[in-house]
Amino acid sequence: xxxxxxxxxxxxxxxxxxxxxxxxxxxxxxxxxxxxxxxxxxxxxxxxxxxxxxxxxxxxxxxxxxxxxxxxxxxxxxxxxxxxxxxxxxxxxxxxxxxxxxxxxxxxxxxxxxxxxxxxxxxxxxxxxxxxxxxxxxxxxxxxxxxxxxxxxxxxxxxxxxxxxxxxxxxxxxxxxxxxxxxxxxxxxxxxxxxxxxxxxxxxxxxxxxxxxxxxxxxxxxxxxxxxxxxxxxxxxxxxxxxxxxx
Numbered sequence: 001x002x003x004x005x006x007x008x009x010x011x012x013x014x015x016x017x018x019x020x021x022x023x024x025x026x027x028x029x030x031x032x033x034x035x036x037x038x039x040x041x042x043x044x045x046x047x048x049x050x051x052x053x054x055x056x057x058x059x060x061x062x063x064x065x066x067x068x069x070x071x072x073x074x075x076x077x078x079x080x081x082x083x084x085x086x087x088x089x090x091x092x093x094x095x096x097x098x099x100x101x102x103x104x105x106x107x108x109x110x111x112x113x114x115x116x117x118x119x120x121x122x123x124x125x126x127x128x129x130x131x132x133x134x135x136x137x138x139x140x141x142x143x144x145x146x147x148x149x150x151x152x153x154x155x156x157x158x159x160x161x162x163x164x165x166x167x168x169x170x171x172x173x174x175x176x177x178x179x180x181x182x183x184x185x186x187x188x189x190x191x192x193x194x195x196x197x198x199x200x201x202x203x204x205x206x207x208x209x210x211x212x213x214x215x216x217x218x219x220x221x222x223x224x225x226x227x228x229x230x231x232x233x234x235x236x237x238x239x240x241x242x243x244x245x246x247x
Contacts, residue, residue: 009080014039015047019056022070027060029067054079106222113142119207119218120145124152126202130234131162132190133198135177136169137211146173150180162187163234163241165195171244178245186246188238206230 006016014037021036022028028036034044048068051057055075060067110118120142123129139146153160160181164170166189174187198209206221221227 006076009076009083012047014043015051018044018047019051019070022057022068023073027067027069029065033068106220108220108222109217110220111217113216116142116209116211116216116218117145119209119220120149122205123149123200123202123207124156126158128202129153129158129160129162130201130231130238131160131199132195132234132237133162133200134165134167134170134195134211135162135173135187136167137196138198139173139176141211141216146177147180150177150185153181153184157184160185161234161238163190163195163237164188164244165190165193166242170195174245183246187244188241189244190237191240191242201227201230201234 002020003013003016006019007013011019017037017039018033021033025032025036030045030048031041033048034041037044039047048057052059052068056071058069058071060069110116135146152158162174162177162185164174164187171189178185178187197211200207200209204222204224204227206227208219208221210217
């Protein structure tokens with residue numbers, strides 16, 4: 001916990017260990033501090049020199065030998081306040097830069113199993129979900145996420161609607177999904193055309209998945225007018241689709 005406190009204000013982990021060791025030992029030598037911190041002596045010496053420059057450690061001469069002592073932790077509070085003031089001074093400018101970016105098309109592409117799982121984890125935190133999906137493909141390729149999202153729908157009471165293709169495999173997967181997700185999940189069967197992959201609209205994001213063992217990726221589009229339009233497209237498709245599970 002103490003190390004995390006120090007790293008949060010800019011200490012490296014080794015510098016944090018050295019300061020804490022010096023704080024515990026009182027006036028001590030480089031050798032004793034390095035042993036207490038679990039850091040090799042040459043490395044400890046380099047960090048001690050940096051901490052001396054920052055005023056976090058103090059040199060305590062004793063004859064021909066040099067000893068070191070930790071400065072009062074109050075100096076760390078002052079350091080934190082300086083860092084905070086510097087951040088606050090630039091915060092408004094950062095906000096202005098971010099607002100200037102709003103309205104511009106935001107597209108990200110995440111690749112591989114890790115990228116897709118990251119987005120599936122985000123979906124678990126949404127308030128509402130609109131899916132176009134071949135659920136059998138999702139279940140086969142990402143069974144862990146399949147179960148995790150369906151459970152999140154139930155536990156977090158996420159209103160979830162799904163349009164699936166008219167295939168026996170997808171229907172079976174939808175029933176298994178509904179068995180976990182419960183009353184907050186419903187599905188309908190697309191009137192025309194296949195659905196090969198997985199697409200979901202949640203919050204201000206449209207996620208388009210490519211579920212192929214040799215080419216996994218997801219495209220995230222975060223542009224309000226596109227996302228709102230796709231919500232309308234989904235709602236229209238929902239009205240024309242054939243009810244299957246739930247309402």
